[in-house]
Amino acid sequence: MGPDAVPRAPAAGTHLAAEADRPELAGTLADAFYDDPVAEWIFPDDDLRRRILPRVYTVDVAQAQRNGEVWTTDRRDAAALWMPPGHWRMPLRDELRMLRASLHPGLLPRVPAIVRGFMGVESQHPQRPHWYLSDLGVAPSAQGQGLGATVVAPVLGRCDEQGVGAYLESSKEANVPFYEGRGFKVTGEYDLPRGGPRLYLMWRDPQ
Numbered sequence: 001m002g003p004d005a006v007p008r009a010p011a012a013g014t015h016l017a018a019e020a021d022r023p024e025l026a027g028t029l030a031d032a033f034y035d036d037p038v039a040e041w042i043f044p045d046d047d048l049r050r051r052i053l054p055r056v057y058t059v060d061v062a063q064a065q066r067n068g069e070v071w072t073t074d075r076r077d078a079a080a081l082w083m084p085p086g087h088w089r090m091p092l093r094d095e096l097r098m099l100r101a102s103l104h105p106g107l108l109p110r111v112p113a114i115v116r117g118f119m120g121v122e123s124q125h126p127q128r129p130h131w132y133l134s135d136l137g138v139a140p141s142a143q144g145q146g147l148g149a150t151v152v153a154p155v156l157g158r159c160d161e162q163g164v165g166a167y168l169e170s171s172k173e174a175n176v177p178f179y180e181g182r183g184f185k186v187t188g189e190y191d192l193p194r195g196g197p198r199l200y201l202m203w204r205d206p207q
Helices: 019-032 037-042 046-067 092-102 105-123 147-162 173-180
Strands: 014-016 069-073 078-083 130-138 165-170 185-191 198-204
Touching (some): 019 046, 019 069, 037 105, 046 069, 046 092, 130 147, 147 165, 173 185
Parallel strands (some): 130 165
Antiparallel strands (some): 078 130, 165 198, 185 198
16 A cells, blocks of 8 residues: 555554653653663663653653654553654754753763764664654553553554554563564664663564
């Protein structure tokens, strides 16, 4: 089907996030990613990570709403942040907002490695047109209920209808089978510097 095809109706209980959803979604993602290997690599101190992640995800959700789409559930206990073809790179103004939200004196010695790591991740990004799943998180209390699959479904359905690929980086090897079940395949791996975690680069052809 062509790019003007009518998208499939979203699954019951899912909707595009509104601005009013932003604080709750930031909290959901902060809880979901508290034990994420990349979050632990950036913010090794547990208490600091718990304080800063809600600020980081407030910026993340806001920029995804401005430049892409954020799909969530009626209870806002899951969120998928998608960037459309040609817009996967975070605009400079949002990068500056992210820097202000995450910067802490204790992190200053780590900044060069963090910047080098994220520049390396960007260098691996495919150039083919695609929707980019920048974040997918489910509140710990709601995991195992299929909510992750529910909130990614609307955009994956659109990818299929419009013949467009999708891309993501998984920071946990244990999550790779979930994405494979949605049609993604591992196309590469990238190790963050200074003993950072391995990212699994995954591409999905339209089904």
